[in-house]
Amino acid sequence: MARPSELAALARLLGDDTRARFCLALLDGRAWTAGELATLAGVSPSTASEHLGKLVGGGLLVERRQGRHRYVQLAGPRVAELLEGLVAHLEPAPEHPASLRTSRVSAALARGRTCYDHLAGRLGVAITDALAARGLLDTTAGFALTSDGVDWLTGPLGISPEDLRSSRRPLAKACLDWTERRSHLAGLAGAQICDRLLATGWIKRIGTHRAVTVTPAGTEALRTLLDLDLTQLQ
Structure with missing residues (x-):
């Protein structure tokens, strides 16, 4: 201790x-x-x-x-989870930031961002919810990928099975989202999904901060793969 x-x-x-x-x-x-x-x-x-x-x-x-x-x-990811957890305990940021640039950055981070190596913000939560709705992620007692979820990652999403066994990290883990005040998917599966979406160009980083945006190709791919309506991210 x-x-x-x-x-x-x-x-x-x-x-x-x-x-x-x-x-x-x-x-x-x-x-x-x-x-x-x-x-x-x-x-x-x-x-x-x-x-x-x-x-x-x-x-x-x-x-x-x-x-x-x-x-x-x-x-490492444990430090990232510590920081996100601490930020989640803070009161929500003021609705009227000091400048237009600050306002735009804050809005972009809330829509979608990387939380170290996985996705957070409304995008991360929306993907997590879609995985759960399709029976790919069990959220009844913490987060756990179902057998269908593993098949989805290594099938339609195209992640190598070896990449899901190459780490001692938990495969799925809940991470409290500091803007949404709900959990998004972390762990090895969350990292692999983020890597895959970046590698395919379905999401891309915005500027030098950690905000990400979904590309037109990504909008179509996520609709096909998860029946995900991204209009909720606006």
């Missing part, structure tokens, strides 16, 4: 606006450079480096160097 001092140390890591901003940006699952994060947070490179050192030392981030650049990303 963790000692109280360890929990307090973890809280201190996230108890800084700049470090919290870094962690939330890294929820897109990608590796960022220290310079990119410094620009995002509006701090100097030396300040960013100091904060990143603390996050890496505390086990929330991992880093690698490539040439002159230092890249950092979340240490």
Whole structure:
């Protein structure tokens, strides 16, 4: 069992606006450079480096160097789930953001986004609901893929069976969505679905933040595969 001092140390890591901003940006699952994060947070490179050192030392981030650049990303899905869970405990954001750009980004994130390596927002919840409605996902006691669900992933969706056995992660896991206040599908299945939709061009990332949008081809594919009406995402 963790000692109280360890929990307090973890809280201190996230108890800084700049470090919290870094962690939330890294929820897109990608590796960022220290310079990119410094620009995002509006701090100097030396300040960013100091904060990143603390996050890496505390086990929330991992880093690698490539040439002159230092890249950092979340240490794994457990960190992402921790962050999403904490954000879900906050009160909903104000309905009138400070700027038009902020409003557009917030709306895009609410429609669809990546939560580390799986889909969240209205898109993630809609896909989760569609899987459950078709008997592919059992949500009666946590999340569990049914045998039909595994067949769907490795059949119509085209995911390799080996990819569903290549990790010690749970195949299906519920992740509380901080904008929808409901659970979306995480775990290995959630990650594979997200990867597949990105690889096929059925969804694409928007700009540099973690919002995603469904392409026309993706709208048709999800209607065919899951009888999913995406007008609800607007």
